[in-house]
Amino acid sequence: MDINIILAEIDLEINNINSPENLEQFRLKYLGRKGIVAQLTATIPTLSQGERASFGQQVNALKNKLSLLLEEKQRGNSANNSPRESASFDIGMPGIVQELGHLHPLTQVTEEICTIFNRMGFSIVEGPEIESEYNNFTGLNIPLEHPSREAFDTFYLKDYSKMLLRSHTSPVQVRAMKDRKVPLAIIVPGRVYRPDAVDASHSFMFHQVEGFMVDKGIRFSDLKGVLEEFSKAIFGKDIKMRFRPHFFPFTEPSAEVDISCIICKGIGCSVCGRKGWLEILGSGMIHPNVFNHVGINSKEYTGFAFGMGVERIAMLKYGINDIRLFFENDLRFLRQF
Amino acid sequence: MKITYNWLKDFVDIKISPRELADKLTMAGLEVVSLEEKSGDFVLEIEITSNRPDWLSLSGIAREVAAITNAKLKVENYKPTKKIKNRSSLKIEIENKKDCSLYAARIINGVKVGPSPEWLSKRLELVGCRSVNNLVDITNYVLFELGEPLHAFDLDKLIQDKIFVRRGKLGEKILTIDGIERTLSRNILVIADRERSVAIAGVMGGSNTEVGFTTKNILLEAAVFNPVLVRRGRQELGLQSEASYRFERGVDTGIAEKASSRAVELISEICGGSEILYKVNGSVKPKAREIILNLPDLTRILGVNISAIKVKQILSKLGFIVKERSKNVFSVGIPSFRQDVNLPEDLIEEIARIFGYEHIPISLPKVLPKVNIRERRDLVSNIKNILIGLGLNEAITYSLTDSKILNDLNPAFGAIEIMNPLSQEQGFLRTTLLPGLIRAIAHNLNQKLEYAALFEIGNVFLRINNTPHEELRLGIALSGTKKMLLNEAAFKDELGLLNLKGIIEALFTRLGIKNYEFINQAHGFKVDICLNKEPVGLISTLDSALLDKFNIKNKDVFTLEVSLEKILTLANLGKRYVPLPRYPGITRDISFILKQENSVKDLLSVLQEKGRPLLRSLEITDYYKGRQIPAGYRGLTLSCTYGSSERTLTEEEIIPVHKLICSMLTELFSAKIR
Incomplete structure (x- = not known):
């Protein structure tokens, strides 16, 4: 067999092929186990030493050309959308991927809150969950035997007197103001504890984010501005806000902050109790007594502070109606976030 | 506290509707939580903050209404009574x-x-x-x-x-x-x-x-x-x-x-x-008190100017006795019913309340540009992201638990007890993250999920030198069979200890932590995770007694707990570029069977050492047990990649070193090459 003749023939043959079946026949004819290339290769040992090398090269060249032609033709066939090829592939099959895990929704909301304040220039600081009675109460101007303590019922530790599980993240205010130098702009995420019986809206363990800013010339109007930026960042630009006078022992003046209900847009629905407003955080100007406790001159410096419950924000943001879901860790719940 | 609209009218002229009144009270700090029409009157329920006992009466609320609506208080007109004495003197x-x-x-x-x-x-x-x-x-x-x-x-x-x-x-x-x-x-x-x-x-x-x-x-x-x-x-x-x-x-x-x-x-x-x-x-007469109020302080704190006339009007309506001492300085007499007012700031709040928080403008503080250092927190968040990338889900479990389960899981530590717990189940601070995680696994298995893989990063609470101490830890628990669809088949992975090992290796690699090893404990399926030879954590299989306690049936649960304190200090995210190999390598696979008791880790480290300098990398690429493999053995495939930084290696060059590797396998590790 003359390889040059074969080379010429295959060009013609391949052009006439118009079905995958014919292409397969063509492949078998040349590259099959008993095909022409195999037959040619089998003749090599019969050749003289001198002929072998050049013949071998020719056979190889033929083989390469055949492979190339087959590949090209095959590609052409599938591009022509031949029925066999498309039937073998179903994009409706599930994609193949290693499953990703999910961050807990409370982590995601905490991070979102912290990131917003971080971008406004607040530093993130954390504090211990076991606190002294002083940092949790006295230093924050909460007298020990006063009805205002009622809102801050607390778990105490058995073997350590005057030590407790912090009932809010505010003790970190006391710590940070003592340890650091003004000006301060700090945000504090953390776990807190209060002896509340567990039900759909209460939990003995929950999470807060606390923020405060201390400098010369910090005003109530700045508190309004910062919290408005925050609310719009987390709940959307169309949100309305209102500041209502309230009482907190560690701020004076104090304000509770409501946003227009994100469900009914302020018309009144079951989520906002027909009020059109949702309470989302407590805030105010840091009380002079708190400054006195940490040795900051309240005639010179002013500051604001605010605090919010992460569960509350997450429940509003995601439409979750039972706080217990956060701590049950049901994967069908976690995978939604 | 509940009041009625008509009753309130006994004390003050109200010219606005009950609805408007409710809104105004709310915006002045007396939050009206409900307004109801009842038997020809309106009942307002108001939440009174604990600092304002004077609002726990109709006359007190009337005073507030007078101030916010600028209405007149009706003068209380009780007949003055004299002290009467008589014979039967009490x-x-x-x-x-x-x-x-x-x-x-x-x-x-x-x-x-x-x-x-x-x-x-x-x-x-x-x-x-x-x-x-x-x-x-x-x-x-x-x-x-x-x-x-x-x-x-x-x-x-x-x-x-x-x-x-x-x-x-x-x-x-x-x-x-x-x-x-x-x-x-x-x-x-x-x-x-x-x-x-x-x-x-x-x-x-x-x-x-x-x-x-x-x-x-x-x-x-x-x-x-x-x-x-x-x-x-x-x-x-x-x-x-x-x-x-x-x-x-x-x-x-x-x-x-x-x-x-x-x-x-x-x-x-x-x-x-x-x-x-x-x-x-x-005594009947409380001490008369006076507070000096400087108007510039009001502007300094609130960020708004309120005129002296307005200030005087607001305070007077609220029952304060206001005298102007000099320009913009008032001396304010505090009535006996306002024991909560002790500082100028308290007066400023009163003025702001009635003036209306909504009328205070919005401004933004000047913030000094400052790089915020949050290394520890960023690392923790980094770790969480690595773990979710590995398919784990983050759990948050209670820090309070019962002492029994803590004793079973972590008997070495005396847990810190809560003096006033809500129940025995929440009587102690956790000394390990595992009870919460295992409970969460049990919950998910009970929901008939095929597998569950959870992690938590949180504090445990330990007594160290008899002081309470918090330690940040990572806990992982997994159980079940993970199914994964492949291109032409499905793949089932029964989760186990090696998954936990892999997670830790991936994590440590990402965090740039070296010098770690896994050391089998003498008994049971427990493996210490050591950093610089010191144990920092434990990987283990729960024994059946524990599984019973958590009510887990027919499934194994694998747990890991590691202290993050040392890991966070050793983490090194710094990177140094290593030049890419300029010449391609040649890979040769060796399939062999190895006795169960021979450690793959030892094998790899010895071969790696002996294969120098041409052996670029060693990798186990297949692992099987089955009918073809004799009992007590396992089948493994080892991929050896040879290469040089100076030239492309030829077949001839790698033959001696590959032969050496094969012979060491058989001689040192009694492997049988297949």
């Missing part, structure tokens, strides 16, 4: 003036006790107070009007010569009017006659002197008791009343006598009778 003995600063008693003879007139019982019922009889109702009515709790005793049931205000005696008992016998103590203040206690001061009267339909003569008490004492007493007794609620927040000493006069007026109108004695023990 004595009042107060054991300690600190416990009771004022005790005013009146004796009224010849009253007719019966049902209340309709207007009286209706008003009380609207504000949530049950009608009892005309006399008791009058004391309650005055309590709601003026905020001073009054108490009426049946005089004929008292030993009449002397009234005592004293502490309870140890073991002393009293039957209160709710029909429950209460045991007293030294912490509880009582009203008593010569022989027995007749009331728990400021909380509830005793049934031994209760006013009823047969009562003819009464003793009417108007007093001011120590707030802390009333609070302690009612806490100890677990007994709360309208009276104790007001006393523990602080009752205005200036109102007691006025309230008593008001009650006498109503009693003579409704029950008849005549007052024959009026006696007071204790």
Whole structure:
């Protein structure tokens, strides 16, 4: 067999092929186990030493050309959308991927809150969950035997007197103001504890984010501005806000902050109790007594502070109606976030 | 507290609708939580903050309404009463003036006790107070009007010569009017006659002197008791009343006598009778107080200018006595009902409240550019992201748990106990993250999920040198079979200890942590995770006894717990570029069987060493057990990649080193090459 003749023939043959079946026949004819290339290769040992090398090269060249032609033709066939090829592939099959895990929704909301304040220039600081009675109460101007303590019922530790599980993240205010130098702009995420019986809206363990800013010339109007930026960042630009006078022992003046209900847009629905407003955080100007406790001159410096419950924000943001879901860790719940 | 719209009108001219009134009160800090139309009136329920006992009365709220709507207060017009003495002069003995600063008693003879007139019982019922009889109702009515709790005793049931205000005696008992016998103590203040206690001061009267339909003569008490004492007493007794609620927040000493006069007026109108004695023990006049208010301070704190005229108007309407000392400086006299006002800032809040928080502008503070360092937190968040990338889900579990489970899982540590737990299940601070995680795994397996893989990063609480100590840890628990669809098949992975090892390796690699190793403990499926030879964590398989305790059936659970404290300090995210190999490598696979007891880790480290310098990398690429493999062995495939940084290696060059690798496998590790 003359390889040059074969080379010429295959060009013609391949052009006439118009079905995958014919292409397969063509492949078998040349590259099959008993095909022409195999037959040619089998003749090599019969050749003289001198002929072998050049013949071998020719056979190889033929083989390469055949492979190339087959590949090209095959590609052409599938591009022509031949029925066999498309039937073998179903994009409706599930994609193949290693499953990703999910961050807990409370982590995601905490991070979102912290990131917003971080971008406004607040530093993130954390504090211990076991606190002294002083940092949790006295230093924050909460007298020990006063009805205002009622809102801050607390778990105490058995073997350590005057030590407790912090009932809010505010003790970190006391710590940070003592340890650091003004000006301060700090945000504090953390776990807190209060002896509340567990039900759909209460939990003995929950999470807060606390923020405060201390400098010369910090005003109530700045508190309004910062919290408005925050609310719009987390709940959307169309949100309305209102500041209502309230009482907190560690701020004076104090304000509770409501946003227009994100469900009914302020018309009144079951989520906002027909009020059109949702309470989302407590805030105010840091009380002079708190400054006195940490040795900051309240005639010179002013500051604001605010605090919010992460569960509350997450429940509003995601439409979750039972706080217990956060701590049950049901994967069908976690995978939604 | 509940009030009604019409009742409020007795005290102040209201020109706005109940709805508008509710909104205005809310925006002034008296949050109206409900507004209801009821029997021709409107009932407003208001949440009163604990600093404002003066708002626990209609007259107090009326004062607020006058200030926010600029309306006129109606002048209270009670007949002034003189102290009346007569022969049967009653004595009042107060054991300690600190416990009771004022005790005013009146004796009224010849009253007719019966049902209340309709207007009286209706008003009380609207504000949530049950009608009892005309006399008791009058004391309650005055309590709601003026905020001073009054108490009426049946005089004929008292030993009449002397009234005592004293502490309870140890073991002393009293039957209160709710029909429950209460045991007293030294912490509880009582009203008593010569022989027995007749009331728990400021909380509830005793049934031994209760006013009823047969009562003819009464003793009417108007007093001011120590707030802390009333609070302690009612806490100890677990007994709360309208009276104790007001006393523990602080009752205005200036109102007691006025309230008593008001009650006498109503009693003579409704029950008849005549007052024959009026006696007071204790001081009536509280100290006059003044606060200096500088207007520039107001602007400095609020960020708004409010005119001196406006400031004066607001404070005066709220009952403060305002004198202008000099330009923009006021001296402000504090009325007795405002014990909460002690600082200029308190006055500034009052002004801001009435001025309206909504009228304070919005501004943004100047913030100094500052790099915020949050290394630790960023690392933790980095770790969480790596773990979710590895398919784990983040859990958050309770830090409080029961001691039994802590003992089972972590017997070495005495957990810190909570003094006042809600229940035994939450009696101790966790010393390990595992109970919460295993519980979460059990919950998910109970929901018939095929597998669960959870992690938590949180604090555990340890006693170290007998001080409480918090340590940040990572815990992981996994169980079940993970299924994964491949291109032409499905793949099942029964989760186990090696998954945990892999997670830690991936994590440490990402964090740039070196010098770690996994060391099998002598017993059971427990593996120490060591950093620089020191154990920092443990990987383990739960034993069946523990699985039973968590109610997990037919599944194994694998756990990991590692302290992050050291890991966070050793983490090194710094990177250094290593030049890419310029010449391609050649890979040769070796399939062999290896005895179970021969460690792959040893094998790899020895071969890696001996293969130098041409051996670039060694990797186990297949692992199988099955029919073709003899018992006690496993089949492995080792991919050896050879290469050089100077040239492309030829077949001939790698033959000797590959032969060496093969012979070491058989000679040193008794492997059989297949």
